[in-house]
Amino acid sequence: MPTTAESNRPEDLTARLSEVGGVGKGEALLKVLREVKNQIIGNKTKKLRYLHLGAVPKIVSVLAAVASDGGDSAIIVQAAAVIGSFSCGVEDGVRAVVEAGAVPLLIRILSYPDEKVIDAGARSLRMIFQSKLAPKYDVLQSKNMMFLLSLLNSNNENAIELAVRIIAHSCDKNEEQNALCDAGVLQRLVLLLEGSLNQRDASLGSIVAIVKNNREVAMAFASIENGKALSALTELIHDRYPRTRYLACMCLIAIGQLSCYVQDLQTKTNLMLVLVELLEDSSHVGDDSPFALLDIITDKEELQLQAIAINLVEKLCNYLEKSPIPPRRLQGILLALAELCSKSEICRCQLISPQFLNTIVDALKHVSAGVRIAACTCVRNISRSVKNLCAGRLSNEAVIIPLFQLLNDPSTSVQEASLGAICNVAIDFTAKKSALVKYGGVPLLVQLSKSIVPTLRLKSLCALRNLMFIADRIGKENIISELTIPELTSLICDSEHLVQEQAMALVSNLIHGCVDFIRLVFAEDGLIINAVIRQLKSDYSTQVCIQGMLLLCNVAAGDESHKEAVLSYLIPLKAEGCSSFIIRFLQSKDQFLRTAAVWCILNLTDPAGVNSPVRVGRLVQEGAILLQIKTMVNDPWLDCKILYNCNVISDMRLRFYLGQFSYCFLNIKFLILILKNYFKKQ
Template sequence: MNSNKHAQALVELDSPDPVIRVKALRFIKNNIIGNKTKKDLYISLDVIPKLVSFFKNKETIDPQVQIQAAIVLGSFAYGGESNVTELIKHDAVKPLLGCISIKNDPRLIEAAARALKAIYKCPTADKNDIFQDTHLRDLITLLNPDSLNPKTDREKIATIHTSELAATIIARCCETNEQQIQIANAGAFPALVKLLVCGFSKAQEAALDALAYLCRENAEYGKAIVETKSEANDSPVKIMLNLIRDKSPTMQLVSAKCLTHLSRANAIMEYSNDIILIVLPTLVKLLDEKGPVREEAPQVLAYLICDNEELQKAACDSGAVLKLADFVTHVGDQDNSYYDPLGDSDKLKENALMALAAISSLTEDGRKLVVDAKIVPHIVKAMSHRSYGVRAAACQCTRSLSRSVNILRTNLVDAGIATPLFKLLSDESTDVQTVACATVCNIVLEFSPMKKIIIEHGGIEKLAELARSSDNTLRLNAIWALKNFVYDVESDAKDSVMKALTYSTLEKLIEDQEIDIQEKALNLLRNLASRPNDIEDVFKELGENQLMDIIESKLSCWNEEIIKQILYLINNVATGSDNHKKAIMSRPNILSQIKNYMSHKNPDIRVIAVWCLINLAWTEDKHNSPGRVRELRQLGFEEMVKSMTNDEDLDVREKVKTALSQFSQV
């Protein structure tokens, strides 16, 4: 077919005769379906604005024209992210949403819904339009196949397919908590649970997928789904446990995913045995499938066992590690990978690495199985992979393995982890940088020789740069890594850190909008001031008054972790010289707060507060100590510790004994 006929088809779209328009649309449709070259051609001929114009005035446009135009738009949408971008640029989404009202022809509704399904599959597509006007209500209505009043069996099948499309769209439009709320408030739960028992597998799978995303990280909605009964009064969980035994691998996967999300939302704790005995083995079995099912199964498995030691042990016992390790080892970087010709080999490798990271995150047995599978060199190699998702997953896997000091000192170091890891601190992806920082946190704390390597690779300067990032998580992980780096190191290493970070930046981080960042920044300051000489350096660089001002203001914080760090900081300063102790003694508010925290409900805080008192009272110079002890006695500290002799916490009682012995000597 030559290009003149394609150009002629565009001319015929402008015909006032609807028959000619429909003929031209069908010609375009038949040419572009499954043909990327023809899709690109028609996009270059600017056909999309013409198609969108057919929905601007529904009263004057023949319904058959709109149906065919919606089908053509849908075909473009199935052509990939660049095509979806073109559709969005020409404002095709709103007109398509306007077509899903039950007032329209069922064929138009189905064509528009199919196009929207493809558009919303694109991660960059804006989901906000669906929550405007009556579009969400229209979608919820379409979840009920009876809403379109099918008369024949053929029409009933068509309406169920439309319900499937609606459920899929909903699944792709509940990425945030606010979106979950709006969809739930529109009445999605009863409609989706009803769809679970419709008897048509594709619609059931779509309903399961939507329910899974509606309860992801949402305990309230997890419980709401569990409490939503079907029309036959069946429990949704029992329906899912029945569907997970279906012969279709796709049905097994989405059932397992929905049960996984409900489990992670703590909505089905009474089904914990079913999670271990049915859901987890199903996911491991699905690793033997082909294509998209096997690609997604490791991701669901990783989410299921994350933060759960019992499930991680069960995954180890199931033989999952060797299967996942096989993906990491054998899924090639070449495009024509024999391993998964119908799937995304990069995504399979990424998900396999995430599952291995989850399996090895809490248990030594899990880490040993991963090492015994001889894939550590492959994990390190994956840190330089072309896909940012694979790089991040490999880094996450390294982070889990590095929690074992023995593995870190041997396998990871021998595999040459340092160079690719530090390179990832400068990765183009913020996600990769964030995980790399988190991995460095582990390594510098557990393996001191790595600190020297970090300095040699310019890692300190890079971490200091990332500590100024606008991304909250990246900023947190960077300051976390730096505070671990300065733990128990010599003064020159601390000087290197503060030369790169600067005290002015540290002060800003101490006042950061994120409380976790404040806590880590204060922990860094505490680690800087860990020895008398280092304390003096902090006094000089930060300034005595500024340091005491920080301590005084943060002692009033409501957050217990902040309080702990400040008390530890005071305790460190109190181990310094007499001048350092005097700086604290000169601040009545600081002393008053220390005494107040001796009666705090948290025993850890009581212990540190008494410890501060002990170090303030102690000195090598016996001429100075009595004066401070008398001053502390006058402030009521002796009476306070006397009242704590029967404290319920053993550590508190032991510290109280030491404090009282100091008062008894003066």
């Protein structure tokens, strides 16, 4: 092989970078740098090869040596160009350049007297600052701010674009946004909107960075030249270039979320239509546009209805028929559709068609975790429709099986999303118990209830709670046999309050409407009931106490032995030296906890109970309870709308209201009036 060809191999060129680094070898060094640059431009494989050989630190060393000596400008230009090429399109290249200390060197040469050196340095830095791996530039330092302003006001296009990219990359705090605004940067960026395409797009990105989540800065931008800046953005959303349209939309979205400007329905309608059109773009713009649409419609019911009115749902669904769709784009579209049907029944009906459900099912099996999560979110929001659940449209095996398969997904986020969907769809599993049992749904949920991840424990318990609520006797026995009483007790005592709540709610659903299952609360030496009472006595979480009292309400609705057991916990023997937590709950500031406490007492005093008079007597003897009940006639929780004459309420009427208990929080005043009347008659 000829010597010349051999010397141009990456290994040889990298070695020669060290050999020709001395003074007096400028021509040889220049030749090596040019050859390396020519090899790596547009060639990712070659870039990675040189990175592996350690070429970047050597090139940075060359730049440092030559620049410090005021050496050959041509070498500085070539070294800067090579560094920029390594940073273009390869994140490993950016990482190597940053770690080698190239950024401060390149910033230093921007003060060089040679315009070509300045241009090369700015171009290289511009490529570096396109990456998230680029270092943050501290704009709060006055010297840095002055340097940034000098770049913005220079005549060098690359220097201007560099300054704009530095702003977009480094401005993420309110203090930085305010400092840039006070320095007049926004006005300069508005002027750059009339510059070249690169300057315009970079300026739009910087405007987003400066105004995002900062109301004062957003208002300041909107008032520039009496709104001319806003008008310019409104025009740019119809620009011929997709990226410009997208960035202009992002600017208007950021400003509209923080100020009284860009609030009119027509402007936001135009934004939604433009963003949907941008889905057709094959670049990253098409991937990002559905997420921008999501920003507009999230928690905005008026805009969601407007989106339906302009057939946005239909347009998004039609786009889903195309294949293949880039994963990020598909994820964004599914999330946008999920948000649109989060509150709108009309939208849910549009999305429940077999064709769209098939698309969701396919997305549940997608290779991208983000797409799988988005598909689960769609199922969850569609299943908020009672109409769809009652019709059994989501209970078919095509939907259920993939959801349960995702419970074994390697991604915790996917597992959480699938559990969120299952929690809703579970309500309709009555018609498909065979699928639930056949594909191991209950064991999987029970397994996840033991997870070390709190959210997985929480959501799996929520799903089991919903399954327990609609389960028949066999279904309940199946769930409790898998979960076991010791494990359920452990969950009641979980370190997370929300998990404790769901565990207690699950037990409430287990025993609700079936006296035979109440025995499980007292099984194994009273593991469950003792755990519940411990939590109620601790009184450290109002929501946990509410669920605990609801559980006791259901136990108190059982037979005489169950009522006596509950009463013994509410009114402990004086010899035990314990105070009654029921009084604290009757005095609670939380209306739901007060209501649950009253319901529990009502269930204990059911006239149908043989020992009901005895229990009433014990409650009356516990003067504090009766005194609190008397004061609660004027409870502030809602005005009493039912004005029956409580003095003539019969035992049958009391029994009727007791029979209606199903976790419905009735007016406390009415409950107290019923209870006081009953105590009088006893």
